[in-house]
Amino acid sequence: MDFDLGQDAAALRVRLRRLIDQELPDGFLGAFTDDPADLAVTQAFCRLLAEQGLLTVAWPSEFGGGGGSLWDQTVVREEMWAHHEPRGAQYMGLNWVGPAIMAHGTPEQQARHLPPIAAGEVIWCQGFSEPEAGSDLASLRTRAVPVGDTSGADGWRITGQKIWTSYAGMAQWCIIAARVGPGERHEGITMFLVPADAPGIEVRPIRSMLGPHHLNEVFLDDVFAGPEAVLGELGGGWAVIRTALAHERVGIARYARCERLLSELGRELEPHWGDLPASLHAAWVRALVQVRVARLLAYRTVRAQESGGVPDVAASAARIAVTQCDQSVAEVLCSALEERCLDAGSTAPVHGAVEDHWRYAQASTVSSGTIEIQRSIVAKALLRGERL
Amino acid sequence: MTPELPEEAIELAEAAGRAFDALGGVEVARRAEADPDLRAREVLPVLEQLGVGDLDPRGSGLALAAAAALCEAAGRVVLPYPLAAVLVDDGEGRPTAAIPARSARVDHATVVPSWRVGRLPTGTGTGTGTGGVGTPDAGALGSRLGPFVGDLTLDVGGGAPPLRDLLVQQALVAWTVLGSLGRAVELATEHVLGRIQFGRPLAEFQAVQFHLADAAVAVAGLRELAGFTLWRLERGGDDAIVDVLALRSHLLEVARSVLRSTQQLHGAAGVCDEYDVSVIVRSVQPALRLPAGVDATVDLLVGSVEAFGFVGLFPHGADLRDGGPDRSATW
Numbered sequence: 001m002d003f004d005l006g007q008d009a010a011a012l013r014v015r016l017r018r019l020i021d022q023e024l025p026d027g028f029l030g031a032f033t034d035d036p037a038d039l040a041v042t043q044a045f046c047r048l049l050a051e052q053g054l055l056t057v058a059w060p061s062e063f064g065g066g067g068g069s070l071w072d073q074t075v076v077r078e079e080m081w082a083h084h085e086p087r088g089a090q091y092m093g094l095n096w097v098g099p100a101i102m103a104h105g106t107p108e109q110q111a112r113h114l115p116p117i118a119a120g121e122v123i124w125c126q127g128f129s130e131p132e133a134g135s136d137l138a139s140l141r142t143r144a145v146p147v148g149d150t151s152g153a154d155g156w157r158i159t160g161q162k163i164w165t166s167y168a169g170m171a172q173w174c175i176i177a178a179r180v181g182p183g184e185r186h187e188g189i190t191m192f193l194v195p196a197d198a199p200g201i202e203v204r205p206i207r208s209m210l211g212p213h214h215l216n217e218v219f220l221d222d223v224f225a226g227p228e229a230v231l232g233e234l235g236g237g238w239a240v241i242r243t244a245l246a247h248e249r250v251g252i253a254r255y256a257r258c259e260r261l262l263s264e265l266g267r268e269l270e271p272h273w274g275d276l277p278a279s280l281h282a283a284w285v286r287a288l289v290q291v292r293v294a295r296l297l298a299y300r301t302v303r304a305q306e307s308g309g310v311p312d313v314a315a316s317a318a319r320i321a322v323t324q325c326d327q328s329v330a331e332v333l334c335s336a337l338e339e340r341c342l343d344a345g346s347t348a349p350v351h352g353a354v355e356d357h358w359r360y361a362q363a364s365t366v367s368s369g370t371i372e373i374q375r376s377i378v379a380k381a382l383l384r385g386e387r388l
Numbered sequence: 389m390t391p392e393l394p395e396e397a398i399e400l401a402e403a404a405g406r407a408f409d410a411l412g413g414v415e416v417a418r419r420a421e422a423d424p425d426l427r428a429r430e431v432l433p434v435l436e437q438l439g440v441g442d443l444d445p446r447g448s449g450l451a452l453a454a455a456a457a458l459c460e461a462a463g464r465v466v467l468p469y470p471l472a473a474v475l476v477d478d479g480e481g482r483p484t485a486a487i488p489a490r491s492a493r494v495d496h497a498t499v500v501p502s503w504r505v506g507r508l509p510t511g512t513g514t515g516t517g518t519g520g521v522g523t524p525d526a527g528a529l530g531s532r533l534g535p536f537v538g539d540l541t542l543d544v545g546g547g548a549p550p551l552r553d554l555l556v557q558q559a560l561v562a563w564t565v566l567g568s569l570g571r572a573v574e575l576a577t578e579h580v581l582g583r584i585q586f587g588r589p590l591a592e593f594q595a596v597q598f599h600l601a602d603a604a605v606a607v608a609g610l611r612e613l614a615g616f617t618l619w620r621l622e623r624g625g626d627d628a629i630v631d632v633l634a635l636r637s638h639l640l641e642v643a644r645s646v647l648r649s650t651q652q653l654h655g656a657a658g659v660c661d662e663y664d665v666s667v668i669v670r671s672v673q674p675a676l677r678l679p680a681g682v683d684a685t686v687d688l689l690v691g692s693v694e695a696f697g698f699v700g701l702f703p704h705g706a707d708l709r710d711g712g713p714d715r716s717a718t719w
């Protein structure tokens with residue numbers, strides 16, 4: 001057995017850490033803080049990664065990527081998320097919108113959309129969830145009606161409402177799931193690639209504990225989409241969603257940030273480590289073990305991906321462990337910092353990362369499909385006779 | 389045995405509940421974040437009308453119960469005011485609060501000009517820890533998890549408050565959070581009854597029912613323990629510190645799981661401030677971290693059990709002490 005990710009991966013990690021160290025301001029907490037300068041940092045960082053061929057290190061070379069392995073991709077994901085995702089909202093495009101367009105897009109769509117994603121120049125948002133369609137995504141009601149004859153050759157008019165759309169306020173493009181034709185549930189769901197500034201689209205921010213710029217409502221009122229906007233087959237949107245969600249569920253290496261914060265916490269507390277309650281010492285080491293297990297489960301998904309196919313059950317299994325780890329680490333970090341965990345911002349302990357992490361972690365068992373839905377995906381697979 | 393709160397206490401809590409609802413319920417906490425002066429302008433007069441100034445929870449068992457019931461009502465709307473501390477006035481108009489081991493931090497620090505604060509004793513110490521009169525530093529944290537939390541400059545010359553005052557304040561903080569948790573369970577119940585997914589109310593899914601049941605059982609258990617603790621406090625032994633710390637340590641565990649599951653049952657709405665549950669989760673954080681979080685509280689509890697034992701059907705901790713009467717087997 002061998003759990004070493006290999007020399008290339010190790011070298012890549014060293015390179016990324018050096019860049020992060022050189023390019024990011026001290027105490028960087030990601031693009032979505034109260035400080036607008038942080039957004040600019042991510043844009044500059046994306047450009048730099050793109051110039052150095054690191055942004056799409058693991059995209060296939062035919063799409064302008066570095067042709068790296070899934071393990072390289074894993075390393076990028078880990079290092080980026082561990083350091084508060086310095087690629088900003090662009091990570092969505094790189095992690096799964098790009099791959100979905102590679103898998104389902106026409107050559108024209110690929111030529112149009114992949115280069116700007118690969119350059120980190122464009123922010124995409126994902127319009128799946130609706131007020132009445134959360135866990136039950138297949139009940140979505142947003143509707144696309146063909147202009148002219150029923151073929152859609154003259155384009156579509158999309159009307160409906162999306163909710164919880166991350167980054168919609170700053171996105172240039174939106175991938176929208178809408179219903180076409182009379183079909184029910186999974187039938188008829190179709191994906192559209194629509195510019196976020198198309199007439200008829202209105203974005204309203206939602207105030208949440210995650211902070212500014214994150215969640216939004218998106219209203220679609222008779223939004224025109226040309227025939228070239230359809231991604232994949234008409235009515236074949238569910239397959240795109242499945243691929244997208246599987247990529248998304250493994251795409252965020254939350255365990256890596258947990259591990260980095262536990263490490264930073266150790267350093268922060270080192271001067272009075274001996275004075276801390278014994279239960280906290282125990283909680284800290286147990287959290288380290290939990291983080292390791294979550295990482296290993298995430299690696300199983302990567303191995304499943306290596307052997308082809310959509311690793312959705314493995315992804316759900318990993319997602320359960322990773323999000324639980326996210327939340328329990330958040331508690332350990334807060335408990336260790338005692339009353340100082342309420343401080344936010346750069347003057348707070350661990351440059352405010354603990355407070356930030358705690359707030360984000362509360363949503364981790366909901367975003368990309370709730371933990372209950374992941375559990376039922378795993379359970380159904382087991383009951384079908386599959387093995388984890 | 390009468391584990392229920394006395395009738396007078398329940399009546400006070402009902403009147404308080406109506407008054408807090410008239411103020412706007414949880415909306416007051418939302419508004420106070422943008423307009424902190426609202427606490428003195430709108431919240432304080434309501435508390436005065438309810439007779440907070442005349443209620444001394446140290447005076448009698450009935451007053452203690454009434455204060456607890458009042459705090460529970462305040463917790464239901466996460467009332468932006470340090471009610472538990474204010475109820476334990478030092479006789480000179482200063483609220484009393486327990487502070488962390490390494491700082492003099494309290495919630496709503498700037499809402500009064502001066503505090504009487506002290507540290508809970510560790511281990512076998514029977515007196516209070518350090519403390520004194522605290523003057524609020526300018527400003528509050530303003531963070532999403534502690535918008536009103538602030539630090540005090542401590543003048544130890546004034547002397548720490550009596551331990552009993554700190555214990556009563558801590559018990560009342562627990563009652564306040566208990567109110568918030570009870571409300572969170574109600575909100576989750578309402579939400580899953582109303583929200584349809586997969587063609588039926590979420591409430592019909594067994595996984596949802598299990599979450600709700602676990603949360604409700606946890607809150608019911610906490611409520612019993614909170615009542616038991618009042619009774620122990622009323623009896624007034626030195627060892628009441630064990631009971632108050634036991635209550636707090638259980639409170640912290642229950643709060644974590646109840647807030648998590650009630651928020652989870654709301655889906656994404658659970659982190660969204662338009663929904664009361666999200667405001668509740670954020671607003672109770674100071675009470676869960678001050679004066680001590682879960683590990684520090686358990687550490688204090690271990691010390692106090694080693695010193696005084698733990699009351700139950702059998703003796704606990706008696707051998708851990710050097711000498712002294714065995715108070716651990718009182719019944």
Ligand SMILES: Cc1cc2nc3c(=O)[nH]c(=O)nc-3n(C[C@H](O)[C@H](O)[C@H](O)COP(=O)(O)OP(=O)(O)OC[C@H]3O[C@@H](n4cnc5c(N)ncnc54)[C@H](O)[C@@H]3O)c2cc1C
Nearest residue numbers: 126128129134135164166367370372593595652653655656
């Ligand atoms: C931070 C964040 C970012 C997001 N970003 C996006 C985005 O960019 N684009 C997008 O389209 N969506 C996004 N979402 C939405 C997300 O996909 C949904 O919130 C999620 O699918 C759950 O839907 P819901 O919030 O409507 O909860 P509901 O489906 O209403 O669920 C409420 C509760 O009921 C439980 N439940 C539901 N059905 C069952 C069942 N059958 N059995 C047992 N329990 C059940 C759920 O697990 C949950 O606990 C985001 C959400 C969050 C929190």
